[in-house]
Amino acid sequence: MTPNDVLDEFRSAGALLEGHFILSSGLHSPVFLQKMFVFQDPARTERVCRALAEKIKEAYGPVDYVVSPAVGGIVPGYETARHLGAKAIFVERENGVFVLRRGFAIPEGARVVMVEDIVTTGLSSRECLTALREHPGTLLGAACLIDRSGGKADLGVPLVSLVQLDIPAYAPDRLPPELAALPAVKPGSRSLKS
Numbered sequence: 001m002t003p004n005d006v007l008d009e010f011r012s013a014g015a016l017l018e019g020h021f022i023l024s025s026g027l028h029s030p031v032f033l034q035k036m037f038v039f040q041d042p043a044r045t046e047r048v049c050r051a052l053a054e055k056i057k058e059a060y061g062p063v064d065y066v067v068s069p070a071v072g073g074i075v076p077g078y079e080t081a082r083h084l085g086a087k088a089i090f091v092e093r094e095n096g097v098f099v100l101r102r103g104f105a106i107p108e109g110a111r112v113v114m115v116e117d118i119v120t121t122g123l124s125s126r127e128c129l130t131a132l133r134e135h136p137g138t139l140l141g142a143a144c145l146i147d148r149s150g151g152k153a154d155l156g157v158p159l160v161s162l163v164q165l166d167i168p169a170y171a172p173d174r175l176p177p178e179l180a181a182l183p184a185v186k187p188g189s190r191s192l193k194s
């Protein structure tokens, strides 16, 4: 699958949104990739995650465990793991901090890749990687469907992506006037209260 094929999947799923969005990092952007519109279609999800699994195999070799940050990473993590013949587990926030819960464990010597849906600043990915360092296993690197940082996000480990885009994102006090004029929405799950 070429980057354009992947973007076409997002486009035809209606997942390329324009407006005023507050991202997980607190940055504001005129573009949001609503990955859940892709993941609600299992056939579409299968196509993109099979392509990601192929890239992961090429970059890292065999993988035993895929670990993803909830919520957005769970579906692509599972589907990518299916193509890799790996287990799929996830970290979720406990008092705001990513941890492995539910009795999930990584065996000594397991080959581990972190799979994220979208990377913007890399903050969620780095938080997930920090959680993983508390556990056994060999961390091979990270992977995501779309890196919207234009390759600038630094995870401290290698990152493979299906698509690299450079999408503008602004600090709240640096908004261009046309963006500030639009009402802002915050689609992600960080800071949601139950």
Ligand SMILES: O=P(O)(O)OC[C@H]1O[C@H](OP(=O)(O)OP(=O)(O)O)[C@H](O)[C@@H]1O
Pocket (backbone or CB within 6 Å): 023, 024, 025, 069, 070, 071, 072, 073, 116, 117, 118, 119, 120, 121, 122, 123, 124, 125, 187, 188, 189, 190
């Ligand atoms: O690289 P970053 O700046 O961290 O941004 C990308 C993260 O933002 C989204 O998660 P979010 O926290 O919005 O919640 P979600 O996974 O429930 O969508 C997305 O799923 C990534 O995890």
Ligand SMILES: O=C(O)c1cc(=O)[nH]c(=O)[nH]1
Pocket (backbone or CB within 6 Å): 022, 023, 024, 025, 031, 032, 033, 034, 035, 072, 118, 119, 120, 121, 148, 188
């Ligand atoms: O940075 C984010 O929070 C983010 C950006 C994006 O395009 N899609 C998404 O789900 N999260």
Ligand SMILES: [Mg+2]
Pocket (backbone or CB within 6 Å): 069, 070, 071, 072, 073, 124
């Ligand atoms: Mg997320």
